[in-house]
């Protein structure tokens with residue numbers, strides 16, 4: 001599915017006028033030299049993550065709570081977006097256009113500023129979504145820890161008679177033959 005989005009109903013201007021100091025790659029700019037605000041862009045992509053295709057005044061808190069929760073589960077921390085922060089120059093030389101892009105956390109104000117944003121993502125009810133995401137990350141954690149455990153635990157070989165030999169001894173049991181009884185051993 002391709003992601004379609006619409007910001008026409010958003011009151012705030014979702015585009016930033018590009019100035020040379022911003023060092024924005026040309027391909028990122030629209031025809032009239034404007035850049036889709038990275039905060040807006042992050043929110044558009046987030047609609048897929050959070051399973052909500054619209055930002056409204058009513059769901060703003062839930063929208064961001066879902067997003068924060070996923071990012072916390074994944075260990076990335078709270079979501080951020082680049083913002084153009086002008087250099088603070090005291091008057092009267094205030095005309096210096098320099099500044100820098102700074103990565104800052106997306107806040108509830110950012111979400112409320114984008115009420116009206118919509119995408120073609122369909123709404124997934126909170127309980128279904130929460131269970132699906134919770135299970136996803138829990139399963140991932142389980143696999144990660146299982147792998148870690150397997151690396152800690154030496155492999156044990158056991159012959160048909162039940163004599164055990166651990167991996168440390170495999171050099172001595174190259175052919176996996178039990179030194180106690182001579183039977184061929186198998187990994188357990």
Ligand SMILES: [Zn+2]
Nearest residue numbers: 159163178181
């Ligand atoms: Zn044996």
